[in-house]
Amino acid sequence: MVVVEAEAKLEAVDLEAFYGAERVLKRLRIPLVQGAVTAVIGPSGSGKTTLLRCLSRMHELTSGARVQGAVLLDGMNIYDPAVDASAVRRRVATIAAKPNPFPSMSVRENVLSGLTLSGIRAQDAESIVESCLHEVGLWDQIKDRLRIPATALSTVEQQQLCIARSLALRPEVILLDEPCSVLDPMATARIEDLMHDLRERYTLGIATHSMQQAARVSDHVAFVLSGELIEYSDTDRLFTRPSDVRTEDYLTGRFG
Numbered sequence: 001m002v003v004v005e006a007e008a009k010l011e012a013v014d015l016e017a018f019y020g021a022e023r024v025l026k027r028l029r030i031p032l033v034q035g036a037v038t039a040v041i042g043p044s045g046s047g048k049t050t051l052l053r054c055l056s057r058m059h060e061l062t063s064g065a066r067v068q069g070a071v072l073l074d075g076m077n078i079y080d081p082a083v084d085a086s087a088v089r090r091r092v093a094t095i096a097a098k099p100n101p102f103p104s105m106s107v108r109e110n111v112l113s114g115l116t117l118s119g120i121r122a123q124d125a126e127s128i129v130e131s132c133l134h135e136v137g138l139w140d141q142i143k144d145r146l147r148i149p150a151t152a153l154s155t156v157e158q159q160q161l162c163i164a165r166s167l168a169l170r171p172e173v174i175l176l177d178e179p180c181s182v183l184d185p186m187a188t189a190r191i192e193d194l195m196h197d198l199r200e201r202y203t204l205g206i207a208t209h210s211m212q213q214a215a216r217v218s219d220h221v222a223f224v225l226s227g228e229l230i231e232y233s234d235t236d237r238l239f240t241r242p243s244d245v246r247t248e249d250y251l252t253g254r255f256g
């Protein structure tokens, strides 16, 4: 069967990442397809977080860390010296595992914080707050409490708020690193539903330890082991007919 791949919005090409002399990603080629969720799975230490950070020009912020190879965003190498890293970080948003709203700011200020920090004065601040909170499914429950501190929200609401905050900068790609790792099953379901909705308008990448989560939310899966891409495939296929024995061993819990 010939599988015709949809066009990649963001694509790692021969991507290598180093911490000092240690090479932790080895010539990865992974596409993130537009309008889909790509899950990166693999045991702890396999390089999932490092990969996501390389895709958004965050890796280089770690002292001694560097990248080799390319990451193409709409075909443009984000590591080209002429490219502005902060512009890339606006187009490729990252969401941390543990919700990290600014504690001294209100819900409203948090949504607008990316714009404020980038020096952008939004004419239509109120409508941005409304549309971003709407997009993450928080508006109805929170519209009368926009001025309460962000930290007064429940953990899952804080995670939704962090996603709303990134949406205010109108990203094209959203990368989520274990976004449910501190959430209970109900809250996890809420974030998974949200990812499902968001993929219609954005390109999503998620790192997860949970194979069940990858199976539920993703369209494509990349299995990474010790910094190497072992297998990239449609989600159904990877879980039902993995082509590499190491994928099968991981899926069946033989390691990791």
Ligand SMILES: Nc1ncnc2c1ncn2[C@@H]1O[C@H](COP(=O)(O)OP(=O)(O)OP(=O)(O)O)[C@@H](O)[C@H]1O
Binding pocket: 019, 024, 042, 043, 044, 045, 046, 047, 048, 049, 050, 051, 062, 209
């Ligand atoms: N700041 C750092 N300095 C040096 N080495 C690092 C640093 N961060 C990560 N590493 C190493 O890079 C490799 C990949 O780590 P990474 O955190 O990307 O893996 P991961 O798949 O996200 O793991 P986990 O599932 O535990 O989150 C590991 O060997 C790790 O020890």
Ligand SMILES: [Mg+2]
Binding pocket: 048, 049, 050, 177, 207
């Ligand atoms: Mg990680």
